[in-house]
Amino acid sequence: MPISKTEGIVLRYTNLGEADKILTILTRNNGKIKGIAKGCRKPKSSLLSSSEIFAFSEFVLYKGTNFYHISQAVTRETFYNIRKDLLRLSYATYFAELAEAVSDEDIPSERLFLLLAKTLYYLSTENIPMGILNLGYQLKLMDISGYRPNVVRCAICRKPREEYNRFSIDLGGVICSDCGNDEEAFKISQGTAEAIKFLLNIEISRLNTKKIDNTIFNEIDRIARSFIQSHLDKRFKSLEFLDSMKDLNSR
Numbered sequence: 001m002p003i004s005k006t007e008g009i010v011l012r013y014t015n016l017g018e019a020d021k022i023l024t025i026l027t028r029n030n031g032k033i034k035g036i037a038k039g040c041r042k043p044k045s046s047l048l049s050s051s052e053i054f055a056f057s058e059f060v061l062y063k064g065t066n067f068y069h070i071s072q073a074v075t076r077e078t079f080y081n082i083r084k085d086l087l088r089l090s091y092a093t094y095f096a097e098l099a100e101a102v103s104d105e106d107i108p109s110e111r112l113f114l115l116l117a118k119t120l121y122y123l124s125t126e127n128i129p130m131g132i133l134n135l136g137y138q139l140k141l142m143d144i145s146g147y148r149p150n151v152v153r154c155a156i157c158r159k160p161r162e163e164y165n166r167f168s169i170d171l172g173g174v175i176c177s178d179c180g181n182d183e184e185a186f187k188i189s190q191g192t193a194e195a196i197k198f199l200l201n202i203e204i205s206r207l208n209t210k211k212i213d214n215t216i217f218n219e220i221d222r223i224a225r226s227f228i229q230s231h232l233d234k235r236f237k238s239l240e241f242l243d244s245m246k247d248l249n250s251r
């Protein structure tokens, strides 16, 4: 049986039988995989902590016919801080659902893996406000998946401008004032295109180095979620739950 060793993050799991789990793991070397963790729900199992949601571990995997089998795991990070806070947990669940939607079985994406790993890390350390982390994660994830929002030139006339007044989800980018007023496109304020560019280009660790005012924040929030739902053609259940949690908390 082929063996592989890889870092991975548990995106989701389902219980199987008395003591097992089927884990959906985003791995660094093997892309997205489904792996059976035998006996991992027993209190003394060596796979116990690595089988928790969002756990980051070094896994040893055997490839079976339908599933991988997890033979060993060394937990690097459990992200306990995320799991103990319902709002953080809701964000992480949304991040994991997005990562699952854009990843493929057995096709590795180092960039996606690192994006998720770093985002969960900063979500757990509380150094970066969750709302900004969410915007940065969503935009970077779309970029990695081949849908980079275009904020450097008008999507219609292709000219680079100082400012743009709309963002078209269908065209995947900004529209300048010369190119008319597409009512379907989102109206954007001065500075919104610049802020999107910042969020796309900056390291996750530095996402909070630029002040983004509330109007611009809310515009990008609407654009990002609409962009994702339109291009990935999927509704995210975890996003609805996240919205209900956000209503109970402040940004």
Ligand SMILES: [Zn+2]
Pocket (backbone or CB within 6 Å): 154, 155, 156, 157, 158, 159, 175, 176, 177, 178, 179
């Ligand atoms: Zn134009």
